[in-house]
Amino acid sequence: MTSVLQRRYRAQRSPHWQRAIERTFIYVGLVIAAVLVGAPFVYMFTGSFKLNADIFSYPLTFVPRNPTLDNYVRLLNGSEIPYTRQFANSLFVAVAQTLLTLFVASTVGWGFAKYEFAGKQALFLVLLATLTFPFQLVLVPLFLMMVSIRWLDTYWAIIIPGAISAFGCFFMRQSMLAVPNELVDAARIDGASDWGIFWRIGLPLARGALSVLAVLVFLGSWNDYLWPLVVLRTTEMFTYPVGLATLVGLYKVEYGMILAGAFLATLPILTIFIAGRNMLLDNLTIGAIKG
Template sequence: MSVKSEERKIKTTSFIFLSAVGVLWIAPLIWILSTSLKPESAAISWPIRWIPETPTLKNYIDVISNTSEAPILKWFANSLFIAVSHTVLVLFITSLAAYAYSRLEFKGRDKIFWSLMATMMIPPIMNLIPAYSIVNFLGWIDTPWAMIIPGLGGVFGIFLLRQFFLGIPKELEEAAIIDGATLFQIYWKIILPLSKPALVVLALFTFMGNWNDFLWPLIVTNSIEMRTLPVGLSILQGTYNIQYAKMMAATFISAVPVLILFLLAQRFFVKGISLSGVKG
């Protein structure tokens, strides 16, 4: 068997395997969309019909129009504002920290960095009570700040960006210093523009993590108006006594921003993953 035939066989097998995995991943989303377009009686019928016989938008209209018991548009706005604000601040703070750990020389730099990495071994649930105590002391309970500020100095983000920054040639910095650039100007005008793939990957992970977070917003919010979508969906379940068609409509609404973000960022996503973490 020739080399080209072997390569073609490997590519064909890989394509079939990845296509099968892709179908498995997208099937639940298709089922959610399909169910959300069905009347309630058809949503729980058996066998499952992937294509609705009589598609309807009534479930979406009912969910959106219920502004008293389950204000889903308010929850959507809360989640969007909190997730975007948190993501922007995480990118700024972690990129500054990663720049210091990768490009600046100071005593104990590597020891501090690896000590910071060691904190990743601590289960996040152990930080729950201390974090709540701090947020409560600051008077942030039932405010957006309780869901925006905690976690801004994410260790994973610092590690990801540091590894990417280490791959940027130092000659660029040296040339900028000769031209009179300050450290912040080098960070802002050289390092960040060259690190778009890694920044997009971190932004995607951060946004998805904050958007889908359930436990922390449940703990730090009290009023219905301050709830985020994941917490709101649990309220919606009780409101409609598990009316599956309406639940699927609300679930699909909550999935749309993440899907759009991933589709827009996918070309950067692969590049950012492949180029990060290759240098120690």
């Protein structure tokens, strides 16, 4: 506490020009970081209006010399790939997986946070241990399981395994630890069922954590490439990342169409962040509660 007060005192006594220089360096650093992060997105957008020959022209330019909508026309009319169908496939899979993940994670997290049962600590440690396993470790056994239950080339093979999230369960457990036990006890005294307590008290008080987890799960599902590539077989069933990858041929790569498809795929993500930015920023520290 004393060191904090000393730093504040020195900061107040520091000359005005020194504070101005410090702020200038901070702002310059932020501008440089914004340019480095934003430049690829700007080039993706402008490159989607270029032909392949213009994309590889020298010197490199962000502004198209001869803007064209040919990439978008070819992409959306299905002449190369059924992109609109694949875009809808990704949307369906991401939304379904997000909703199911929220249900599973919230119920498991509520159980670990508010109930006592035999083997609770050991089971929770096993849950945490699974976070250390890379997905590549379980890819082959999971694929063999999908073959045995005949889920290949179906969306069940993506949605169901993706809905079981150890991180999501841990994240919701940490958030639900903050729900006062007095509220739970009062609800039981009033005759509320366990499900009613979870639905009327647990979920409303954890809506911030639910919103953050929903965005994380949606992003992961929306951009997932490896697992859909393994289990999906037909072009009409592909999600958009797998569909865009088919534009990379042995002798020709449709860079303009890939950039156009990638830009269209960023629109739902931008919409989510713009619409829910306040809630996301207010709940970024969720999960830091000690258990």
